[in-house]
Amino acid sequence: MSAGGLLAADWRVPANVRAFTTLRDGPGVSLAPFDRFNLGNxxxxxxxxxxxxxxxxxxxxxxxxxxxxxxxxxxxxGTRVAAEPGADEPEADAAVTAVPGNVLAILTADCLPVAFAAVSGNEAVAVGAAHAGWRGLAGGVLENTVAAMDARAQDVIAWLGPAAGPQAYEIGEEVFEAFVSQDARAEAAFASTRPGHWRVDLYALARQRLRAVGVERVHGGGLCTISDAARFYSHRRDRRTGRMATLVWMD
Structure with a gap:
């Protein structure tokens, strides 16, 4: 569901979790080609x-x-996870917090944003956010985020936000080999288009890697930043463009 420039995360989590991705037509003032709700400084x-x-x-x-x-x-x-990040903007591509009210944020414009919630009983006890470009995804940024949450993997729920979709995101041999050389089953996420090139399903790769470490409750996927210019920024489509933010926190 989207309203006021925000796309709410569609996942089944306790009521004390909040998560959303911003849309480019939100309440911003940036001019073209960054119009209008660019959050990337x-x-x-x-x-x-x-x-x-x-x-x-x-x-x-x-x-x-x-x-x-x-x-x-x-x-x-990269694959580094910042635990309880402060205002100093640490160099990392994921973060986790167990402190209610701490808002985690990542920026994307084709890379895959992933929100996490670790649940105990009827409430979340920790949340996380990860920026998974293909390099980070292949390097293990999602697995590192799950490990940093200090919870059993079966208690972790994930939401896959808007990213470059499998019908529009074409890559070359470097990306193909980065995944298939680690796990031959990853080849199922690639569709050959021409010699040395494939369309890749980042959502399928993320689900595969999360399930490999025990995270079975994975929601989201299916939104394509490249194909939906009205709602999403896309570096692959436009080159000069803004950034959406994906945020998650606990009340």
Whole structure:
């Protein structure tokens, strides 16, 4: 469900969990090609106004009724997980927290955003967020996030947010080999298009890797950032573009 520039996570989690991904048509002020709800301050080098991004982030806090300022990360397409990140933007591509009110945030524009909740009884006791580009996904960023949550894998629930979809995301041999060389079963997530090229299903790869470490409750998938220009930014489609944010926290 989407409203007010926010796409709510569609997953079955306790009532004390909040999660959503922002949409590009939210309450922002960025001009084309970043129009309009760009939340990525590192896109300033490509031409967006840092002041506009700051105004967008203030609008995000209001639109999302955030209990605290988001804990942003300095993402590097790696596998490091920041435990209880603060305001200093640590270099990492995932984060976890067990503190209610701490808002985890990651930025994407084709890479796969994944939200996590570790559940005990009728409430969540920890949440996590991961930025899974193909390098991070192949390197184990999702597995590392699950391990950092200090919970049994069977108690962890995941939501796969909007990413480059399997009908539009074509890759080459480097990506194919990065996954298939680790696990031959990953080949099922690739569809050959021409010599040395495949379309890849990031959602299928994420589900496969999560289930391999015991996370069976995996929701989401099916939204394509490349194909849906009205709602999503896409670096693959536009090159110069903004960033959506995926946020998760516990009340």
């Amino acid at each position: 590192r896109t300033a080098a490509d031409g967006d106004d840092p002041g506009a991004v700051e105004r967008n982030r203030r609008a995000l806090a209001e639109a999302g009724a955030l209990p605290s300022a988001p804990r942003w990360l300095r993402q590097v397409h």
